[in-house]
Amino acid sequence: MSHSAPRPLRAAAPAAPLAGRLGVPGDKSISHRALMFGALAVGTTEISGLLEGEDVLRTAAAMRALGAEVTQTGPGSWRVAGRGVGGLVEPADVLDMGNSGTAARLLLGLLSGHPIFAVMTGDASLRRRPMKRVTDPLSATGATFWTREGGRLPLAVRGAADPLPIDYVLPVASAQVKSACLLAGLCAPGTTRVVEPEPTRDHTENMLRHFGATVSVTDTPDGRVVTLEGQPELVAAPVVVPGDPSSAAFPIVAALLVPGSRVVIENVGLNPLRTGLIATLREMGAALRIENERIAGGEPVGDIVAEYTELSGVTVPPRRAPSMIDEYPVLAVAAAAARGVTRMQGLAELRVKESDRLAATAALLAANGVQAMIEGDDLVVQGTGGAIPGGGVVETHMDHRIAMSALVMGLAARSPVAVDDAAFIDTSFPGFATLMNGLAGGAPIGPA
Ligand code: S3P
Numbered sequence: 001m002s003h004s005a006p007r008p009l010r011a012a013a014p015a016a017p018l019a020g021r022l023g024v025p026g027d028k029s030i031s032h033r034a035l036m037f038g039a040l041a042v043g044t045t046e047i048s049g050l051l052e053g054e055d056v057l058r059t060a061a062a063m064r065a066l067g068a069e070v071t072q073t074g075p076g077s078w079r080v081a082g083r084g085v086g087g088l089v090e091p092a093d094v095l096d097m098g099n100s101g102t103a104a105r106l107l108l109g110l111l112s113g114h115p116i117f118a119v120m121t122g123d124a125s126l127r128r129r130p131m132k133r134v135t136d137p138l139s140a141t142g143a144t145f146w147t148r149e150g151g152r153l154p155l156a157v158r159g160a161a162d163p164l165p166i167d168y169v170l171p172v173a174s175a176q177v178k179s180a181c182l183l184a185g186l187c188a189p190g191t192t193r194v195v196e197p198e199p200t201r202d203h204t205e206n207m208l209r210h211f212g213a214t215v216s217v218t219d220t221p222d223g224r225v226v227t228l229e230g231q232p233e234l235v236a237a238p239v240v241v242p243g244d245p246s247s248a249a250f251p252i253v254a255a256l257l258v259p260g261s262r263v264v265i266e267n268v269g270l271n272p273l274r275t276g277l278i279a280t281l282r283e284m285g286a287a288l289r290i291e292n293e294r295i296a297g298g299e300p301v302g303d304i305v306a307e308y309t310e311l312s313g314v315t316v317p318p319r320r321a322p323s324m325i326d327e328y329p330v331l332a333v334a335a336a337a338a339r340g341v342t343r344m345q346g347l348a349e350l351r352v353k354e355s356d357r358l359a360a361t362a363a364l365l366a367a368n369g370v371q372a373m374i375e376g377d378d379l380v381v382q383g384t385g386g387a388i389p390g391g392g393v394v395e396t397h398m399d400h401r402i403a404m405s406a407l408v409m410g411l412a413a414r415s416p417v418a419v420d421d422a423a424f425i426d427t428s429f430p431g432f433a434t435l436m437n438g439l440a441g442g443a444p445i446g447p448a
Contacts, residue, residue, distance in 0.1 A: 006421035008448035009403075009433065011410025014440035017260030017308065018411075022435055024248045026051035026076060026241035027269050028428050029175070029203050030299070032059045032102050034239040036110060037211050038080030039068035039088070040186065043236030047078040050241055054427040055100035062107055065091040076241075085234055086187045090116035094154070097122045099354060099398065099427045102176055105134045106204075108157060109180030112143035113187025115161040121154035125354050125398035131155060134180040137168045141184050163188040165230055168195070169223075172349060173322045175200035178226065182208065182215075188230040197223045200322045201273045203299075210237050210298055240297030242269035246326045247429045248304060249277050250404045251439065253330045255306035256286050257337045257412035262307045263439055264291075270300040276324030277331060278304070284311040284338055311338035313383050318346025325349060328379070329361045329405035336370040337412055338383035348377040354424070355397035364406050367392030368417055391415035393448075400424040404432055407445055411436070418448040 031051040036059065038045030050056065052075075060070045060078070067089035069081035083089075088110065095118055097104040104122055108131070111118050121127065132151030139145065142160030147153070165188040166181045178194050182204055185192025205226060208215045214229040248268045255263035270290065282288055287309045293302040311334055324331070328344055335342035350357040358374055365372040369389030371382035390413025394406035403422045410417030425432045433445040 007423040008418060008420055009407060009422035009445060010416050010418040010448040011407040011445045012416035013413070014258060014411060014444040015442050016440065018255050018258050018263050018439040019261065020439050021264040021266060022251065022439065023266045024243040024251070024268065025053060025429055027244040028053065028055060028246065029102065029201060030241045030269070031056040032106060033203055033207050034241060035059045035063050035070065035080060036106060036183070037207050037234060038236065039063040039066065039070070039082050040085050041082035041211050041234040041236040042084045043082060045080045045082060045236040045239060047080065047239045047241065049076050050078045051244065051428070052076065053430055054098055055103060058096065058098040058100050059103045062095045062097065062103065065093065065095060082234070082236055085231060086114065088114045088116065091118050094119045094121055097126060099123050099125055099424060101126060101129055101354070104131070104153065105176040105180050106183055108134050108138060109183030111157050111159050112138040112141045112184040113163040114159040117156065117158050119154060119156045123398065127153045130352055133172065133174065133177050137166055137177065137181050138184055140164065140166050140168070141188060165190045165192040167193045170194060170196045173198040173200050175204070179204040182226065182228050185228045185230050186213070186232065190230050192228045192230060194226045195223045196226070198319060198322050199224045199273055201271065203271070206298055211235060242296060242299055242301040243267045244428070245269050245274045249327045249330050250408050250429070250432070251436065252281070252288070252304060252306045253334045254408045254411050254436065256281065256309050256311065256334060257408070259308050262305070265304045265306070267301055268304050270302050273323050276320045277327040280314065280316050280320065280324065280331060281334065283314045284334065285309055286311060310386060313338045313340030313342040316342070316344045321346050321349065326401060329357060329364070329401050330408060332361045332365060332372070332379060332381055333405050333409045335381040335383055336365055336388050336409065337386055339385040340383050342381045342383060344379045346377055347379055353399065355399035355402060357399065357402065360395070360397050360399060360402045361405070364394045364402060364409070367394055368409060368413060388413040389415065390417045393418045393420060396421050396424065398424050400427045400429065404429065407436070411444055
């Protein structure tokens with residue numbers, strides 16, 4: 001997103017508890033993938049519930065630039081006329097992926113398998129983020145990359161004319177790196193194989209199967225082994241995008257923290273590789289119920305009922321990190337309200353998100369009178385037992401989740417919490433403030 005004037009925002013305790021039913025925008029991970037797979041399939045893919053946030057709109061624009069026809073047919077409804085595996089064309093201009101690491105990294109996988117030249121850039125946040133984690137394994141396809149110092153964007157890529165399949169053991173638990181390798185493998189003959197030390201979100205594997213590819217997943221002592229048979233014919237298939245659990249996290253934590261609240265968030269994706277936050281909040285004592293569980297569009301979904309609860313601190317093991325990697329900032333806000341200490345272990349990956357989220361989360365807490373410490377890769381939060389002082393101004397560092405976490409804290413703190421710039425919330429959760437204000441029956445979130 002082009003970063004125009006910063007949009008400061010401030011949240012104060014609402015006059016009444018949060019109450020009501022709401023839906024959150026479509027899942028970001030699934031939305032990016034639906035557009036990409038639609039572009040690679042033969043035929044027309046109809047998508048409903050697509051997240052129309054800045055990040056996903058960047059993917060839509062990139063797929064158009066690569067030759068697919070991508071059209072919006074209604075709110076959240078999109079149609080993609082695909083070009084078939086290997087059928088993307090050279091883009092006439094630079095691909096600007098804005099704030100989105102997922103869009104950039106998955107697309108690099110696709111580009112690697114096509115004999116075309118492309119240049120990719122992003123906003124100041126994305127240009128700071130590591131791309132070597134994908135360009136290293138993707139080079140094994142025969143693609144060539146030219147990057148800035150440290151493997152950063154902007155970069156140029158010449159995809160392989162005769163791509164080779166990748167066999168790669170992931171050095172970090174990253175669904176983006178896994179997905180980039182699998183997407184490159186679509187254009188290569190033979191079997192692409194990726195081994196992940198800890199299971200990460202499997203939306204790529206699920207959607208590949210949904211479009212007709214052969215994917216196998218086997219748990220071994222060395223980790224989860226994912227294989228893809230190359231050069232499949234992907235056939236267009238409808239995609240129903242569930243509500244994003246990573247967005248639902250904000251109204252869930254707000255309802256748990258504002259006394260007297262009861263909120264129902266409908267149609268939330270409950271893929272077990274995404275539900276670490278729900279497990280953790282339950283361990284903290286949260287009154288969270290799931291109703292109406294069902295399968296929609298090949299993914300488990302349900303309605304989440306969240307009610308105000310006095311929470312207790314817990315230790316969150318490193319193994320759980322991949323299933324809640326984007327939820328630590330808002331979990332830290334819940335931990336700030338809890339009684340006792342919460343220790344979140346193994347958060348090294350947070351340092352390379354839209355911001356250094358480990359530092360930004362610790363700073364968010366400190367600015368609002370909550371004691372927090374970074375110990376190695378752990379974040380340790382001293383809970384206030386429901387008495388978060390607040391009163392701080394939080395620097396969001398171009399990071400949507402830091403902005404939303406700070407605003408949720410403001411709803412539950414004694415003094416209002418401000419953020420320097422809420423503009424990036426639009427990357428993943430357009431309408432966030434309006435929706436939260438709707439639950440409050442007023443406007444506790446407003447201009448700073
Ligand atoms: C995503 C994977 C995660 C997550 C990101 C979306 C995906 O990143 O943080 O918001 O859609 O694959 P990593 O794979 O880098 O952990």
